[in-house]
Amino acid sequence: MKAIVKSLAGEGATLQDVPTLTTAPFGHVLIKVQSVAICGTDFHVYSWDAWAAGRVKPPVIMGHEFSGTIVEVGEGVTSLKVGDFVSGESHKVCGHCLQCRTGQGHVCRNTQIFGVDTDGCFREFFAVPEASVIKNDPRIPPHIACLQDPLGNAVHAAMQGELAGRSVAVLGCGPIGLFGVAVCRALGAGVVFASDTSRYRLELAQKVGADHLFQIPGDDLEAAVLDTTDGQGVDVVLEMSGAPPAIQQAMRLARPGGRVSLMGIPSRPVELRISEDIIFKGLTLHGVVGRRLYETWTTMQSLLANNRINVEPILTHHLPFADFEQGMDLMRSGQCGKVVLDVSTAD
Known part of the structure; x- marks a missing residue:
């Protein structure tokens, strides 16, 4: 064979x-x-x-x-x-x-x-x-x-907490980030921001449900998030790129009491302002690997089979x-x- x-x-x-x-x-x-x-x-x-x-x-x-x-x-x-x-x-x-x-x-x-x-x-x-x-x-x-294997990564990352009506920023629109946008839209998220270095992939993100697109570097994602959320920041951040600046930005984008799912794998150590950007903001951080066995598979099969996700x-x-x-x-x-x-x- x-x-x-x-x-x-x-x-x-x-x-x-x-x-x-x-x-x-x-x-x-x-x-x-x-x-x-x-x-x-x-x-x-x-x-x-x-x-x-x-x-x-x-x-x-x-x-x-x-x-x-x-x-x-x-x-x-x-x-x-x-x-x-x-x-x-x-x-x-x-x-x-x-x-x-x-x-x-x-x-x-x-x-x-x-x-x-x-x-x-x-x-x-x-x-x-x-x-x-x-x-x-x-x-x-x-x-x-x-x-379904990579889609499951996105389902796992997105479903670490409530999504319905929540504001979401997806940082990194490689395939798993794109799946993350689609999952957030399918599960009833409110406004969805998407950022990437590639215009090509941002256009794909728009096709699967992103409301606001930001090409990095250049576009001011943080200013737009604060303007759209009345200065609060987003409820949920899905960090899918692994780029150290994006990981640092994820903490700043999340509102006080918000949550951040970290799935992107950085190629080097990342310096974070633990006090200002995590502890004093009361953030919840989730390290995400793979799929929850086998809860995640059951969820995404239902979404796919019933045409609830594109x-x-x-x-x-x-x-x-x-x-x-x-x-x-x-x-x-x-x-x-x-x-x-x-x-x-x-x-």
């Missing part, structure tokens, strides 16, 4: 023939993959930045965002059957650490990520543990079903499987939202 493999340390990856999976191991299901999406993590691995070089041990099959159909059920599997249309949780958790046993599996101490720590889904057939598989509502099309504009490129390098080039350029690969074209 065809697979996209990170075979060597260094930039790039290759489309290779690898042994075809024909059976599902104990506790696993074998999935015929239909659609996969390129994640920022995949781009880090492909580009071989410092994080990837310190974490990934080639050779490894890349990818963790997918949808497909179960073609075989392994011994011991009880909740799934052949023919089920499924996606999967990218974080393979242990199930026995303190976090897993207390409803915090999203921060499992022993997490492995598909396509990073173990072979992933950029291939025609993929064997996945039963516990990591999510049965999709058939009303969700495959090209959208494969986007994420179609975020999927900007749908490519044949063999054109994955074009997808990586689009990621590098920033002139894309989500890029989906059609695995059925791999034959």
Whole structure:
């Protein structure tokens, strides 16, 4: 079968023939993959930045965002059957650490990520543990079903508190930030501000529900927020960029008593004015990683299946499987939202 493999340390990856999976191991299901999406993590691995070089041990099959159909059920599997249309949780958790046993599996101490720590889904057939598989509502099309992993990040970040009628600022309109805008709009947020360095991505943010767009640097987001909110600041900030200036700005934008969800990953330490911008303002900060297992999946499946959220504009490129390098080039350029690969074209 065809697979996209990170075979060597260094930039790039290759489309290779690898042994075809024909059976599902104990506790696993074998999935015929239909659609996969390129994640920022995949781009880090492909580009071989410092994080990837310190974490990934080639050779490894890349990818963790997918949808497909179960073609075989392994011994011991009880909740799934052949023919089920499924996606999967990218974080393979242990199930026995303190976090897993207390409803915090999203921060499992022993997490492995598909396509990073173990072979992933950029291939025609993929064997996945039963516990990591999510049965999709058939009303969700495959090209959208494969986007649920990153959409879940945004749902998790946005739903750390009340959203209905609240003012929100989304800082960073990469794919997860764009999903954040769409989630806030779907869940009844009031005014939604969006900022990014890219005009292209700000236009995507407008398509999924942002009311006010700010290109950084240049546009004065803070002045506009204060003017619109009668000098208070916003109720909720979703920091999705990881840019140190944006993280610092997030604290200033939030009103006293507001909340900030931090999901962007900074590349260096960030200096914060803890007293003035956090303690004396009584802010609530949430560090957000992954999806709450499996509450987040249930919420986003309902939003998607019942057409309560519009994420179609975020999927900007749908490519044949063999054109994955074009997808990586689009990621590098920033002139894309989500890029989906059609695995059925791999034959």
